[in-house]
Amino acid sequence: MTDEDAPLRRRTRHRTPTGEVAPDGTSNGAGPRLLTEPADGTPAPVDTPAGLAEVVARFAAGTGPVAVDAERASGFRYSQRAYLVQLRRKGAGTALIDPVPLPDLSALDEVLADTEWVLHAASQDLPCLSEVGLRPRRLFDTELAARLADFERVGLAALTEQLLGRTLEKHHSAADWSTRPLPHDWLTYAALDVELLVELRDALDVELARQGKSEWAAEEFAALVAGGARPPRQRTDPWRRTSGMHRVRGARAQARVRSLWYARDAIAVRRDTAPGRVLPDAAIVAAAEMNPKTERELLLLPGFGGRSVRRLAATWLEALEDARSLPDDALPTTPQFDGPPPPHRWADKDPEAAARLARCKEVVTRTAEEHHLPPENLITPDFVRRLAWEPPVEPDAATVTEVLRGFGARPWQCGLLAGELAQALLVPPPAAETDEEAEETPGDGS
Template sequence: MTESSESTTEAVVPLLEPREGIPPVVTSRQGLEATVEAFTKGDGPVAVDAERASGYRYGGRAYLVQLRRAGAGSALIDPIACPDLSELDAAVADAEIVLHAASQDLPCLAEVGFRPRRMFDTELAGRLLGYERVGLGTMVETVLGLRLEKGHSAADWSTRPLPEDWLRYAALDVEVLVELRDVLHDELVASGKLAWAQEEFAAILAMPPAPPRSDPWRRTSGIHKVRNVRALAIVRELWTMRDQIAREGDIAPGRVLPDAAIITAALEMPRTKKALTDITAFTGRSARRHMGAWLDAVHRARTLADSELPAPSTPGEGPPPANRWPDRDPAAAKRLAAARAVVAALADEHRMPTENLLQPEAVRRLTWEPPAQISDETVAERLRSLGAREWQIGLAAHPLAKALDRLETKGIL
């Protein structure tokens, strides 16, 4: 049961067609100008969505942008043919932009010059309201009593021309997004959570782009199986070669060579082309095409000087994994357990996921390195420095300080 009212109608109605039909895809300067004019004259919030080609193409660029606004209708824009949407962005600069799971779409929208100033995230609103399932299709069905077909979410949206049924699906994704926003907005008001949501939305918009990862090859799936630095060097060299080939060919790296192939090669350290081709994961068409490059990468790793080998691990910022705390710092482990219990109780009281009540990383860092003197004020300041929102601090600082102080007072730490 959610905190919000159960507004699902008794009979769920399939949402099969956009109200004005499937709009033509905007692929020209003239078409984009007409769209800008229409959305300038429109009224109210603007529903926005973007489709990517994750798993097919390199990177996360948008291959279709969908919008809808009262008085303007819906628009489907091809951002490959129209790569600069800054004029459209300016036309709706004063409008609230409605997205679902905004953090997924904001980076690719920014790449084409569309940067919301105000936002409403229907997925995040659903989390704060305590909805157990917050996918767009489920939210539309639960809140509005309408059923969206979600069959093309993992499609290759770089396909041209896009099939009509894909375009229908894309247009329907923004068809009732503003209506969903309106109901959730009212539920946030009724539950006293609107200010919390608005603070969350503003924080997401203000978040800077994520910095490049250091040693991204260390995120290769299965790397925990690799136990020595020479084998780690093979992972690094194969990953780097794969990334270069994927970037140049605009192909998702996993389609060039699966992670499983990289890990197996690191473990077996093949010396010959035959030994490499005997590894099952190297038998795919794309992997075979670049067999010489893979063998060169393995050979390069095998012949590196010891000084050129990677470190066994990269020291991470912040505390170690929580499962190591009892051995590394038993007192910190007790603080973490107490803090997690506090956050879980608050999340249950306010009927939302614990990670939305307070970011898990903030809890870990607070309890690994707590303030020298525990008080409501010092805990609040520490949480603020860790990126907690003011509404989160208002809820959590006092009970967290109380729990940590209790541990010290009882001499448990």
């Protein structure tokens, strides 16, 4: 790839008000245009079966790709369900659908079955869309496309500014979308999220083709579709993901984390409230470390000062007592991981594997730079670790490809990496002895 073929973000580009790039790389002084209202106005949310039927008919008659987005209430609700679904299609306009009274959108899914869906950061929205019956068969992910094209800023507003000369406000991205009724300015924000998606898709498609990465993107998008069709994997011991867990030492203290975590989770599920709003992770860790036995001791700890947390003091003390009363054989044990140990332990456990991993990382870094890709999009880092920890008996391009494909790597990734990774897995030959070193080598005395 020549400098002329380098990704757009590597150049200094300014846009004119029409979105055109000035031939000399400069602009006429006008910055990106901020969109504050959808072109067709802000639609009212659809919340009745009759309204949904009208949307289905409109989108069935539309043409071209459909832009899709969803809003959740992460940080407010326990559920990761969608609280608003936004769609836009040429000839159909924009629709905002309230999936709370309309939890089954499969009729809309049916009329869009043969349509390409355009999403931004699709992996975040596919699970909640699937819950309401919306499952794409083909998609284009504008965030992932931008990563493959090596854009430095891949947020929606940043990309529309760079490629379309227009930008979006993101004031309500972290709002509580379970709020009813939804404020008008929130609905405007939601409609604008799909206003430019198809146009952005077209611009990124051109850039991917220019860089010779269209097939790579197609494989990535197909993998997203396949992954979205699978049910989410249930985590083993989810309590181990408590923030600050690394500070908790000893099985008994870990049992306190586990007991408090499940007590909190039961309350969060019952209230449909984000667990951190019931009891912060920091409070769980503090209680696990200090092991308070009285309400006074408990409420003096960090994270237990809030009124709602204090009201549940008896619940937290009971959870701590449950952990104290456990027999030793019921305490948490060291988890058995399906895979290699953390890389920082490799040098002690298996120095040869550590050396293999270092060589493999060099291959990935070099190849990513050559093709203007973020290394993590060239190959999932865990795949490289697994390969280096347990390589094929006879590493070559074919056997490495087989292993990587088994992990989930795409054909384009294997094509770029398999041969060089196979070489990196081989034990390097000893360095050739220089003439100078040979002269310094003691003779045999003959």
